[in-house]
Amino acid sequence: MDNHHLSPYMTFNRKEWAALRNAVPMTLTQAELSSLQGINEDLSLEEVSEIYLPLSRLLNYYISNHFTRHMILSRFLGQDHKTPYVIGIAGSVAVGKSTTARVLQALLTRWPEHRKVALVTTDGFLYPNKILQERNMMDKKGFPQSYDVKKLLKFVSDIKSGIEKVNAPVYSHSVYDIVENESIEVEQPDILILEGLNVLQNQANGAAKSNRVFVSDYVDFSIYVDAEIPLLHDWYINRFLKFRAGAFSDPSSYFHHYSQIPESEALARAEQVWKTINELNLIENILPTKERASLILTKGADHRVASIQLRK
Numbered sequence: 001m002d003n004h005h006l007s008p009y010m011t012f013n014r015k016e017w018a019a020l021r022n023a024v025p026m027t028l029t030q031a032e033l034s035s036l037q038g039i040n041e042d043l044s045l046e047e048v049s050e051i052y053l054p055l056s057r058l059l060n061y062y063i064s065n066h067f068t069r070h071m072i073l074s075r076f077l078g079q080d081h082k083t084p085y086v087i088g089i090a091g092s093v094a095v096g097k098s099t100t101a102r103v104l105q106a107l108l109t110r111w112p113e114h115r116k117v118a119l120v121t122t123d124g125f126l127y128p129n130k131i132l133q134e135r136n137m138m139d140k141k142g143f144p145q146s147y148d149v150k151k152l153l154k155f156v157s158d159i160k161s162g163i164e165k166v167n168a169p170v171y172s173h174s175v176y177d178i179v180e181n182e183s184i185e186v187e188q189p190d191i192l193i194l195e196g197l198n199v200l201q202n203q204a205n206g207a208a209k210s211n212r213v214f215v216s217d218y219v220d221f222s223i224y225v226d227a228e229i230p231l232l233h234d235w236y237i238n239r240f241l242k243f244r245a246g247a248f249s250d251p252s253s254y255f256h257h258y259s260q261i262p263e264s265e266a267l268a269r270a271e272q273v274w275k276t277i278n279e280l281n282l283i284e285n286i287l288p289t290k291e292r293a294s295l296i297l298t299k300g301a302d303h304r305v306a307s308i309q310l311r312k
């Protein structure tokens with residue numbers, strides 16, 4: 001472990017981190033491992049046991065501590081005081097935020113406390129295409145101004161207040177728009193995993209100047225998933241090609257059009273979207289939030305986590 005005194009982080013290499021799962025051994029059965037692979041067929045099981053399992057163990061300690069503190073507060077107030085633990089997952093488009101979120105959801109649910117873990121992605125809080133078009137912002141999807149931040153803040157604040165049922169809107173990658181008349185109902189979870197490009201943004205990096213409260217104020221533990229830009233580019237293009245192949249026989253999909261034109265043309269468009277939207281957003285608005293994270297997972301080729309930085 002590197003514990004350089006000027007850095008706010010302790011840095012672990014892969015081997016050092018993997019060793020940390022041994023203190024309280026938790027093994028996964030073959031069936032559980034296979035069900036995790038249902039989340040993402042490319043996810044390696046070695047990655048689950050060496051990286052995500054120790055991470056879920058650490059999180060489980062923090063979460064237990066959170067509930068102990070709230071029990072004390074309940075005693076002090078003389079009334080029930082329970083608020084969910086919020087884990088934020090930030091990083092570039094295509095770095096693997098949603099895969100990380102789903103693996104952590106599965107692992108945290110599995111700890112003996114059997115906590116209820118809800119998962120919400122911030123893309124549901126993007127303005128619908130109709131509004132983005134009116135505001136001439138279709139090439140700014142994912143940028144801070146493309147989100148209904150007030151709605152997102154109200155959502156997280158309602159969850160934190162312990163409101164019984166809170167609804168989140170839904171975005172579809174395949175439709176490439178908000179899905180009207182659809183929502184996710186979140187019912188008093190113990191843990192909320194909130195995943196999205198913007199969960200660590202504050203005034204200094206991206207959020208509107210008039211805002212005084214930020215989503216990050218409601219986040220108890222934040223994870224920034226990081227990788228070098230050329231890798232992110234390749235992962236974005238690969239995912240685009242997967243969507244394109246999947247949309248071949250589905251005319252309602254946004255990607256259907258790309259399946260009807262030559263691959264070279266579709267690729268040229270994907271390259272353009274990456275460069276002018278997602279890479280630009282990464283550099284301007286997402287990367288600057290990295291140093292605010294509680295933990296940074298740095299990935300190398302094949303999504304293999306090479307190092308972990310944990311705030312001291």
Ligand SMILES: Nc1ncnc2c1ncn2[C@@H]1O[C@H](COP(=O)(O)OP(=O)(O)O)[C@@H](O)[C@H]1O
Nearest residue numbers: 042043092093094095096097098099235239303
């Ligand atoms: N741990 C992983 N191992 C292998 N492939 C992964 C992993 N995480 C993500 N991927 C792949 O990378 C691409 C982007 O992942 P995704 O979770 O959709 O990213 P994000 O939510 O950050 O946009 C997808 O094609 C996904 O299958």
Ligand SMILES: CC(C)(COP(=O)(O)O)[C@@H](O)C(=O)NCCC(=O)O
Nearest residue numbers: 093121122123141142196197273277
């Ligand atoms: C939907 C996204 C903005 C990600 O949203 P998030 O859930 O991270 O808030 C992004 O995946 C996206 O679609 N960006 C627009 C450019 C593109 O077509 O990739």
